[in-house]
Amino acid sequence: MRETAIVYEKELNPEQLAVVREGDGPVLVLAGAGSGKTRTITYRVAYLLEQGVLPQEILLLTFTNKAAREMLQRVALLLKREPVGLWGGTFHSVANRLLRRYASELGYSQNFTILDQEDSHLLMKVCLKELRVDTIARKFPSSSTLCGLVSYARNAQKPLREVVEKRYPNGRDLVTIIERLSETYEVHKHQADAMDFDDLLLNIRTLLREFPLVRRRLSEQFRFILVDEYQDTNTIQAEIIRLLSEAHGNVLIVGDDAQSIYSFRAAQIQNILRFPEIYPGTKTFRLTTNYRSTPEILAVANQSISHNMDQFEKELVAISRSLEKPLVVPAASGAEEARYIATRILELVNQGGSLSQMAVLFRAAFHSQALEFELMKRDIPYEYRGGLKFFERAHVKDVLAYVRVRANPKDEAAWLRLLGLQSGVGLATAQKILQSVGQAQTFEEVCTLELSVGKRAQNGWDQLKKTLVKLSVQLEPADLIRTVLTSEYRDYLEAQYPDFMDRLEDVEQFALFAEQTEDLQTFLSEVSLTDEYGAARTQEASGEDRLVLSTIHQAKGLEWDNVFVMHLADGKFPSPRATEEDAGFEEERRLFYVATTRARKRLAFTYPLTSGYDTLILHQPSVFLQELPELLLEPISLRGRTPLASPDEPVVVFDDLGERVEGSAQIGKSFLRNVDELL
């Protein structure tokens, strides 16, 4: 241990040092953006280990796999050895590990399946059929809307009725049937020996609540609990922490209420705001020195967030030197906005900047479309975060479905997917087949099933069965995947997709990934709970310098030298749908804050003045730009003149009839040419 010799006083500032040294008991660390939050946690973990705490006594909870990996890596770097045995991961992945141990107590097998969102939707569809809900006569919420409502109710621990009334007012008189759907959905999950993401959290809480011995054992094991991004915890997660810390109260939470952006999945900002009340004797520390951004960028962030009422007062102090004010760039259209960003990026590259040190952030995933066109046109390599993840791509999930039924023949969602792939088999036939499949106890039994289905479906089922028989003699994930690759599924892929070579390649990659794990169960858990594989793979494969495109949500915790925040127009950001929610507006502002504080050196806000296809919509700049003092920003005109639409001036234009139009009015398309004159 001596050769590691971490000199804490030298490597940490006094604020951080205090947390590391005095972090026993309940501790609240309010860590502003870029204040060395990760650094502080990792040093705290290293410190504990140096003090003789065993790795398996430390539980480190994060929200993303990325954050977990990064922290563990940094701890390893500090200590110059792997902290083997340390429990680190997302709430969901840690819950999964524990539940595998105790599944039988809760009425699941140790092999329970984890359902992702798509699986949940599929099951919900079946429930709709089963209850013969007439989805056509009256417009009924879609299965994904239903899943959203059910999930929110469970995470927020509110009655479903209340949630439906609030978030889906049209469905008020449908409450009873929605409640029945929710119950049916639960039944299906149980029969399938499956848990969805919410079940992982709810079940671990049940385990801790109702099994005092288990609670005691775990609480005594995890003597030191550290939680990152605590502002994003929901009621259930907060309770899990409380139960786990029962024996000792050593809970160190780190968070920034200004960056709480997950209320849509029932995060409770009150968890962090009221932490000191719930844990008497809480020591509170504040990290307010910002090591990331220039004073100009921080000035904007501080100004913006000060408009929020519900928060701990704080102001970030910059230590970087002055550079330049954030730019505000209005563009005539989404296409011009994209052109500007691409051009500016090339300029920065010419000045020696590297693409991987640049990011374009946006509110909603689909906002990036126009930009992607432009980037492709100009051969600017980019990496898209926030789209479909590797494990969510259709073909990967198809192949996975074969593997899943092999592991758990009761996995209804996987069966539905597989059967649906066969030509001649739709939801109705699939359900019929499932009735027989459901009788089987083992996978081998399924393979011997003699089924007579409809004439058209017969061939599909026979084909599938052949493959199932082949799979039945194998157990290793990679073998299973390669077997599928030589089955009727390959023909399906080839027939279905023009780009089937790429997709085959993906599946081959998938098999390579699977080779790392021999145990089927571990493999499936990893696939369900890991997000990163795709991104990691593309970077690894090319080693190429790539621009990053990301939703703001996914950018949290990351930083770049140059950041562009696009689509900062009224009606797009803040998202109109979000501002309908109770505290939605302030949360949108926090999102803006998160975006702003990602930038180290240069920041640009861009927005289109118009959008739409058949009708043209005029946009004001986003409120979040308008409410900032003019002198904090540098307006840029794409026409070499001061733009009419500087942030504090309304857009003033005239429509076809010469009528004056202000703000986000809709006007006819013939107006397009005039917009150009505006700039």
Added chain:
DNA sequence: AGAGTGGGCCTTTTT
């Protein structure tokens, strides 16, 4: 009745 197909529609954020 149920499967398949073509076209019109919209798109918040995620483990």
Added chain:
DNA sequence: GGCCCACTCT
């Protein structure tokens, strides 16, 4: 690009 719907075909 994905999802749902309406229409057509078996």
